[in-house]
Amino acid sequence: MAETLWPIAFSAASRQNMVKISIITDCLSLKYVPAFTLLVFLGPLGAGLIGTILPAFGYFPALGAEDFSLLSWRYLLDYPALPEALHLTLLSGFVATALSLSLAIAFTAAWQGRPSFNRVRKLLAPILAIPHSALAIGFAFLLAPSGWIARLFSPGVTGWDTPPDIAIIHDPFAVSLILGLVIKETPYLLLMIIAACDQGQARQRLVLAQTLGYSPVAAWIKAVLPLIYRQIRLPIYAVLAFSLSVVDVALVLGPTAPPTLPVLIVRWFNDPDLSYRALASTAAAFQLVIVVLSILVWYLLEQLMAQIFRHWLSNGQRSCAERTISFLSRSFFQILGGVFCGSLLVIAIWSFTRRWRYPDAFPSEWSIQSWQNNLDTLLLSSSTTLIVGSISALIAVILSVACLENEKRRGKTAGSGALWLLYLPLMIPQVSFLFGTQVIAIKLDIDGSWLALIWSHLLFVLPYVFLSLAEPYRFQDNRFVNIAHCLGASPWRAFWKVRLPMLLRPLLFALAIGFAVSVAQYLPTLFAGGGRFMTLTTEAVNLSASGNRRIISVYALLQGLFPLLAFSAAIGFSNFTFRHRKALSQS
Amino acid sequence: MNTHQRPGAAQAPEPLILKDLTLSLFRAGVNRTLFNKFDLEIQPGEITTIMGPSGCGKSSLLSFISGTLAKDFTVDGRVCLGQRDITDSPPEQRHIGMLFQEDLLFPHLSVGENLGFGIPAVVRQKTDRKMLIEQALEEAGLSGFADQDPATLSGGQRARVAVMRTLLSRPSALLLDEPFSKLDSALRERFRTFVFDHARAHNLPTLLVTHDPEDARSAEGVILNMPFV
Numbered sequence: 001m002a003e004t005l006w007p008i009a010f011s012a013a014s015r016q017n018m019v020k021i022s023i024i025t026d027c028l029s030l031k032y033v034p035a036f037t038l039l040v041f042l043g044p045l046g047a048g049l050i051g052t053i054l055p056a057f058g059y060f061p062a063l064g065a066e067d068f069s070l071l072s073w074r075y076l077l078d079y080p081a082l083p084e085a086l087h088l089t090l091l092s093g094f095v096a097t098a099l100s101l102s103l104a105i106a107f108t109a110a111w112q113g114r115p116s117f118n119r120v121r122k123l124l125a126p127i128l129a130i131p132h133s134a135l136a137i138g139f140a141f142l143l144a145p146s147g148w149i150a151r152l153f154s155p156g157v158t159g160w161d162t163p164p165d166i167a168i169i170h171d172p173f174a175v176s177l178i179l180g181l182v183i184k185e186t187p188y189l190l191l192m193i194i195a196a197c198d199q200g201q202a203r204q205r206l207v208l209a210q211t212l213g214y215s216p217v218a219a220w221i222k223a224v225l226p227l228i229y230r231q232i233r234l235p236i237y238a239v240l241a242f243s244l245s246v247v248d249v250a251l252v253l254g255p256t257a258p259p260t261l262p263v264l265i266v267r268w269f270n271d272p273d274l275s276y277r278a279l280a281s282t283a284a285a286f287q288l289v290i291v292v293l294s295i296l297v298w299y300l301l302e303q304l305m306a307q308i309f310r311h312w313l314s315n316g317q318r319s320c321a322e323r324t325i326s327f328l329s330r331s332f333f334q335i336l337g338g339v340f341c342g343s344l345l346v347i348a349i350w351s352f353t354r355r356w357r358y359p360d361a362f363p364s365e366w367s368i369q370s371w372q373n374n375l376d377t378l379l380l381s382s383s384t385t386l387i388v389g390s391i392s393a394l395i396a397v398i399l400s401v402a403c404l405e406n407e408k409r410r411g412k413t414a415g416s417g418a419l420w421l422l423y424l425p426l427m428i429p430q431v432s433f434l435f436g437t438q439v440i441a442i443k444l445d446i447d448g449s450w451l452a453l454i455w456s457h458l459l460f461v462l463p464y465v466f467l468s469l470a471e472p473y474r475f476q477d478n479r480f481v482n483i484a485h486c487l488g489a490s491p492w493r494a495f496w497k498v499r500l501p502m503l504l505r506p507l508l509f510a511l512a513i514g515f516a517v518s519v520a521q522y523l524p525t526l527f528a529g530g531g532r533f534m535t536l537t538t539e540a541v542n543l544s545a546s547g548n549r550r551i552i553s554v555y556a557l558l559q560g561l562f563p564l565l566a567f568s569a570a571i572g573f574s575n576f577t578f579r580h581r582k583a584l585s586q587s
Numbered sequence: 588m589n590t591h592q593r594p595g596a597a598q599a600p601e602p603l604i605l606k607d608l609t610l611s612l613f614r615a616g617v618n619r620t621l622f623n624k625f626d627l628e629i630q631p632g633e634i635t636t637i638m639g640p641s642g643c644g645k646s647s648l649l650s651f652i653s654g655t656l657a658k659d660f661t662v663d664g665r666v667c668l669g670q671r672d673i674t675d676s677p678p679e680q681r682h683i684g685m686l687f688q689e690d691l692l693f694p695h696l697s698v699g700e701n702l703g704f705g706i707p708a709v710v711r712q713k714t715d716r717k718m719l720i721e722q723a724l725e726e727a728g729l730s731g732f733a734d735q736d737p738a739t740l741s742g743g744q745r746a747r748v749a750v751m752r753t754l755l756s757r758p759s760a761l762l763l764d765e766p767f768s769k770l771d772s773a774l775r776e777r778f779r780t781f782v783f784d785h786a787r788a789h790n791l792p793t794l795l796v797t798h799d800p801e802d803a804r805s806a807e808g809v810i811l812n813m814p815f816v
Contacts, residue, residue, distance in 0.1 A: 411658030479691055482655040485678035486685045487705045487756040494679075497704070501695045582738035583694035 030409065033402040038421065040399070041462055044437045044455065045425055049288070051436025055281035062439070063274060072282040079279075081258035086290070089261040092174040092181065092254070093244035093294065099178070100185035101236060106329040107186075108193050109220035110322070112206070120333055121194065127187045127340055129512070129563040131520035133541050136180045136252040137556040138343025140169045141350060141549060143176065146358055148346045154359035163358060170256050177254040181246065183336060185239050189232065195471070196231035197224065218320035222313050229302075234419065238426040240298055241291050245429030248522040248541045261287055265431045266523070281435060288432040295427065344560060350553035370550040377539070382558060385519055385535040387450075389562070392457040393514030396465035397507065403466070404473040405495065408481075413474060422466060425459045434527040441528060448530025456528035457518045465514040472506035504577060505584065508570035516563035536562065600631035601669025603652070603760040603792035608664030610644065610651060621647055625664070627811075629760075629792035634783060634806040636795045639813025645796035649762045652794070653685050654678035668759050684758030684791070686766040686782070690749040692737040698724070698748055699733030705755035723751040743774045750782055754789060761786050763795040767802055779805055 054060070058069035076082065111117040127135075142148050146163035154160040169176050197203070202224045209219035250260045258264060265287060268280035350356075354367035371378070407413055437456065441447035480502065484494035500507065525538050540555035578584040610622040621644030629635045639645055650656040652666050655678050665674045673681045692701050702720045710716055724730050727747040729740075737745055746766070753761070766782065767775050783806065786793040795806055803810045 477691075479687060479689075480693065482650075482653070482678065483685060483687075483691050484693075484704070485655060486653050486681075486683055486758075487752065488679050488682065488707055489704070490679050491677075498693060502693070504695070578695070580697075580736050581695055582736055 030402060030406045033399065033406055034414070037399045037403055037462075040455075041459060042421065042424070044440070044459060045428065045433055047440050048433030048436035049428070051439040052281050052284045052433055053436070055278055055439075056285040058278070060278060060281070062442075063277065065278070072278040075279055076282045076286060081264070082261075085258045085261045085264050088174050088255055088258070089244055089290070090294070092177050092250075092260060093240060094298075096178045096181035096185060096243040097236065097240040097298075100182050100189050100239065103182070103186045103329060103332055104189040104193055105221070105225065106217075106325045107190065107333055108197070109217040109225075110326040110329050112197075112216070112220060116330065116333075120190070120337075123337060123340075124187045124191050125567060126564060127184070128191065129516045129567050130344075130560045131516070131537055131563065132180075132184050132246070133248040133252060133520070133522060133537055133544075134347070134556045134560040135184060135340070135343055136249045137540060137544055137552060138345075138347045138560075139180050139183065139339065140176070140252055140544075141346045141553070142339065142342050144169045148342065148349075151359045152361050160359060169253055172255050172257070174255050174260070177250055177260070180249050180253040181243050183339060185243070186332075186336065189235065189239060192232045192235040193228065196228040199231065199471075200227055202228060213318050215319040215322045217322045217325050218318055221320055226306075226313070233302075234423045237295050237298065238423055240294060241427040241429065244291050244294055245287060245431060247431065248537070251541055252544045261290070262429065262431050266526075269431075269435055284429075284432045284435055287429045291427070291429050291432075344557075347553040347556045347560070350549045351557050353550055353553075370554045374551060374554060377534070378554065378558070381534045381536050381539050381555070382562075384533050385537070385559075385562060388454055388457055388525075388533075388535065389515040389518040389566075392454050392461045392518045393465065393511050395454070395458055396462040396514045397469070397510050399462065400466040400469045400510070401473070401500075401507075404470060405499070407474070408478070409491070422463045426463055430523045434523055438527045438530070441530075447528070448532040452528040452530070453525065453533055456524040457521050460521060460524065461514040461517045464517050465510045468513050469506055469510045472503060476503060502584070505570075505574040508574055509567075512563070512566040512570040515566045519559065519562050600790040600792070601671070601759065602631060603627075603629045603794065604665075604667040604669075605652070606665040606667065608648075608651075608662070608666075610647060610660060610662050610664075612644075612647070612660050614659055627794075629794060629809075631790040631792050632787050634786060634793040634795055634808040636797060636803040636806045636808060636810045637813060638797060638800070638803055638810060640798060643813045645813060646764050649685065649764050649794065649796060652760075653683045653762060654681050682757065682759045684753035684756060684761045685764065686749060686753060686762070687764045688766060688769050690737075690742075690745040692745055692749060692752070694738060696737075697733065698729070698735045698737055698740070701737060701748060702733075702752050702755055705752040707757060719755060723755055727751050742770060743778060746770065746778055747781060750785060754785060758791065761789075761791045761793040763793065763797075765797050765799075765802075768797070768799065776805075 055065075056072065058065055058067055058071060060066075107117075107120070111120075140147070144150070144163075145160075145166055145168055147168075150158065150160065150163065158164075205223045205227060206219055209223035210216070214222065245262050246260075247262045247266055250263045254260050254263060259267075261283065265280055265283045268276040268283065271277075271280075349363065351370055352366050352368060353363040354369060355365035356363035403414075434456070438447060441449075441452045446452045476499070480498055481494045484498045485491070489497065519535070520537060521535075522537050522541050525533060525535050529538075536555050536559040540552060540559050543552045543555060546552065575585065605625060605627040608622050608625040608627075609620065610625075611618055611620040613619075627635070637645055637648070647656065647660060651660070651662055654673075654676065656662065665672055667673065668681075673683075692698075693704065696704065699720050702723050703716055706716055706719055710719065720733060721730070724732055727744075727750070729744060729747065732740070732744075732748075737748065740748070749766075763782065767779050770778055779802065783793075793806075793808075795802065797803060
């Protein structure tokens with residue numbers, strides 16, 4: 001019986017001393033992590049904004065301008081193409097966001113809980129993992145007059161022997177830009193909606209509404225949407241800000257004469273004539289104003305809609321265009337899936353093409369020439385991508401874990417204010433502060449260094465990593481760690497042996513997300529890298545104007561493959577580790 | 588030689604003593620007092636039961652004793668093991684074993700590794716540690732289960748592993764937070780006997796909180812009814 005259990009006598013004195021020391025160091029270091037993280041994160045942002053806005057008002061000592069003036073604002077507002085560029089920016093930003101949101105809402109409302117919804121849910125991670133620009137390139141190769149779809153139907157259906165001279169891609173109405181954005185943003189918003197539904201009482205509300213006789217779409221829109229909208233508000237603003245400020249996708253798909261405002265700004269920043277810098281800074285500040293005002297307008301529209309539909313919510317009508325919404329939303333997601341797979345496929349095909357005459361449906365000659373001929377630059381840009389991606393993701397995970405662990409130990413959760421701070425770099429247009437950070441990096445003599453490059457990526461990697469880790473971390477049952485303490489484990493030991501291993505899956509997933517976000521960065525690499533670094537994304541986007549589809553495809557394909565591999569590795573590794581641990585094995 | 592000697596309680600087993608305990612919860616702007624000037628002494632080998640409805644603060648009391656109380660409580664009073672005041676010690680230095688309603692076996696470790704987690708690091712030799720694990724498994728009627736995934740065990744088996752894990756950590760006292768309430772009635776009685784027998788055999792001062800009068804009766808000790816305030 002129990003008497004036989006303890007044959008070994010020992011003393012616990014040494015153990016106690018060790019424990020004391022580690023507690024002291026723990027508390028000292030962890031306490032300052034949130035402040036440090038904010039500094040790392042908001043420091044460059046704030047400094048960058050100042051560094052952009054000051055030149056906008058004529059203060060730019062590096063170019064010998066030290067007098068404040070509004071001169072460059074006059075130049076900007078007199079710039080002939082400005083109204084059209086602004087119009088295109090607002091059009092594409094608002095339409096893409098509204099369309100993505102409507103589709104995500106419609107699809108959730110109509111198909112939640114059904115098999116097709118779960119199929120789409122599984123597709124979300126890979127779609128989100130692939131950089132915007134890679135998808136945009138594939139999209140262009142699919143839809144252009146000389147694209148794959150036209151080839152498949154020519155000359156049979158269309159009668160075209162040569163590509164028709166119509167601007168489908170780069171169209172002056174920004175339709176292809178809008179569609180390119182919608183492909184990526186709808187899945188993102190869908191994911192946010194799903195996450196919000198999992199948290200609240202969405203399920204109970206839905207069931208309740210249905211037992212009151214409401215059809216699925218009406219039940220969801222009337223009973224669940226008002227509840228979760230608050231939770232998806234910040235992601236929506238981020239999407240709106242992103243759509244208004246996007247550069248890489250606009251370069252690949254957007255109108256050209258004139259382009260959208262952010263593209264114009266980057267062009268001015270890169271102009272060899274330095275006098276354009278002042279104009280660029282002014283426009284960058286202007287872009288910030290546009291985005292802030294747009295978010296404000298969106299907020300007012302939200303309030304207006306809430307007022308208008310208030311009566312509709314309780315008018316007792318129990319269905320809401322059920323069939324139309326089901327049909328339309330499902331069709332869209334089928335098309336989305338098709339376009340997604342088609343885009344990847346077409347860049348894969350092009351990268352191995354030697355000869356593909358119009359209007360053949362497939363290449364007539366294949367080769368690995370495009371890969372071989374560019375091997376050096378491919379290796380170089382791949383390794384830069386890999387290094388920056390892994391290091392920034394790793395730093396982001398470490399900082400996030402430290403902040404979250406600090407929360408756990410202090411027993412307090414950061415409020416909604418912190419959430420706003422976190423979303424800040426996602427809402428402030430990149431063009432509006434990256435130039436300023438470049439100026440500061442030059443002052444600190446770190447421009448074009450790995451430090452500057454990784455740091456600038458971190459600004460965008462950190463929010464996504466933190467957001468993906470926060471929920472599993474905060475919801476982990478504290479009693480596991482408490483019981484580890486009661487069993488004699490020090491805070492460190494409980495952290496390393498219980499907390500982290502149990503969170504292995506979300507940790508690896510967060511790493512993969514961070515890596516994917518870093519791979520996708522275009523402007524930060526351009527600005528902070530000082531032109532000295534090339535990644536797969538900068539190469540793919542810069543080449544996209546060249547028209548050499550074979551080479552562009554090689555870069556775009558790798559650009560898409562890297563994040564996909566990271567996600568597969570994350571899932572594969574956790575599945576392997578937990579292959580004999582049933583409670584942790586389901587993904 | 589006394590095989591019962593536990594390292595946390597350097598000498599012979601000592602009573603668990605609560606002195607003048609006031610415990611209140613400040614949440615949503617309201618201050619609620621759960622215990623007011625509460626005193627309690629439990630002798631080694633004795634099982635004291637606190638009965639009360641859910642939400643009356645039973646579990647908070649146990650968290651306070653084990654040192655894992657959430658930060659939104661305010662506490663006044665002392666916890667002692669014999670002469671030793673442990674009120675300000677971190678939980679890992681208190682050596683207070685705790686069992687919950689759920690077994691809380693670590694899902695990422697095997698059954699054997701879970702038990703190993705409980706054994707203090709001063710048992711250095713691998714063979715010694717292994718022997719302790721084997722003995723514990725045997726006592727729980729689970730010989731040969733060391734490499735199993737805890738998720739593949741039945742509820743009763745998991746509960747027994749949790750008990751053995753706690754005992755292997757050589758606690759100076761045992762706190763039971765309704766550990767029987769999730770088991771069905773047949774299993775429940777057997778498991779209850781298993782836990783109580785071990786608590787007595789190790790001469791541990793034991794505090795049980797429950798809302799089941801049957802649990803209280805079979806503990807054969809002092810029964811206190813909440814709320815006291």
